[in-house]
Amino acid sequence: MQTERKSLIPFHERYSSMTSRLSLTVLVDNTTLTDHDLCGEAGLSFLIETAGTKILFDTGLSGLFLANAGKMDISLRDLDFIVLSHGHIDHTGGLATLIRHLATAAPGKERPPAPELIAHPCCFWQKEKEGRKNGSAVSGEEAGQQFLLHQSKEPVWITEDLVFLGEIPRRFPFEQGEPEKRMIHSPDGKTGPDYLLDDTALAFRSAEGLVIITGCSHAGICNITEYAREVCRERRVADIIGGLHLLTPAPKRLVKTGKYLNRLHLNALHACHCTSLPAKLALMEYCPVQEVGVGMHFGW
Template identity: 65%
Template sequence: MTPRLTLTVLVDNNCLIDRYFTAEPGLSFFLETAKKKILFDTGYSDAFLMNAEKMKINLLDLDYVVLSHGHLDHTGGLVPLIRFLTEAKIEGTEHRVPELVAHPRCFYPKEKLPLTNNGSILSEEEVRRQFPVNLSKKPVWITDDLVFLGEIPRKFTFEKVEPGNRRIHLSGGRPEPDLLLDDSALAFRSNDGLVIITGCSHAGICNITTYAREVCGDEKIVDIVGGLHLLKPDPARVTLTGEYLANLSLKALHACHCTSLAAKIALSGYCPVQEVGAGLHLEW
């Protein structure tokens, strides 16, 4: 019997109506499966901590923190999380220091002018001081049925990332165009098919889904939850993405965060787009 996965939206750009949680332009999910507790992304601020407290979710006993990529709206909450765990240690409160899983490029400085760094404000060196760290380009199985996909192969030309004014500063300070190779996702094997959990899908949701099927050995996709990075979508890309998603016969598409209203409306013609906001609870 495949373990159940539950997902609670701690942070999104939106909040569900009549749920008085904090929203911000960021993303953070809380997952539970196979007796493991996982924080997927930390949003921009301490909003995920405040919302978790209101939801009566204990973040002092996390097993893993998984980062989808290094941008500040997904890693900014690491500093409040470190303070939260530090204060627990000072006060003698029972807690666990989670393992952090991400791509090896996650903590390199990322430049997008006029911002000299729109990536993590914490260096890899500092993160390693605070957490046990697993930085991997290869898939990392967190449980028997939940996997961090690592570096996503880019196969669909219509999902090609143009770096524009984005640059990444590698070790030694060498800058190069930032193709956002650190962008990754989670995939969960449910009894009904795969659940894909994304941060921003800079790698392209079609690329991510194709790779998840390969890694998990399962063609069926039941749900996709997360950002699709379709903010000012090119109509041709939306059409090709919609056609790809339509062929999946999804039960739901929970598109959020960096997915514009125009993109959601367009994609709703291809698959069942569902509302997302802080406070949403999903189970598979």
């Protein structure tokens, strides 16, 4: 028989004093570890497990996340949720491969129920950067046919301690992006600058404070962190893991970001994917930057 799919946490259960544990496995990142038979690509994908719930956060640029999971003896057939940080191809490119993978049952077993896919409403809109398409190859309509699609600008509590943040308020002027380089096409045919409103993150309430899990942080890691603290009613931040979109940041932005992160007194900053080596070295002056690579396991 098929197992019953887990449901989202209702409002009255959101702020329990109990905290669960969370484990995170890096399935895809730009960086790989030595002495591991795993591959990397310009993308990101994490497997998250907490409170008996299995969540795939982003799918990387291709089907590589599935190949790496197989090499680590990790099954992705029993996912409860898929969460997309935003609609760019390096975070949604593996969706088609995942759809094909889930379309058939494992040998000797019935096909499991479809996982729920959580994303911002703009996630599947067509996107361009400097004239080149860089949005999801899978449309929202296709995603809705394959998954239980939940699109939300508002926070969505996945478990008692893990929340999808939804649309991030932009509060720090120095984290303003460059919308003139990006365009977005709405389903009604309108075209305009892409302010990357679909960029979001996860926040987990650990015993030591929040763990913030990002895809690219186009919304700005300071904006994301402040909103996570507000949504979770928790000021402490223990760790941040994911892309920070600091490839060639302006020196002023890098200093202000560093000072903000320094005030958090983080246990660790696991910056990866779209964070350049110079940016990591600069941030090391402000907080404990730690290594991330495909195959690494983290727990809080």
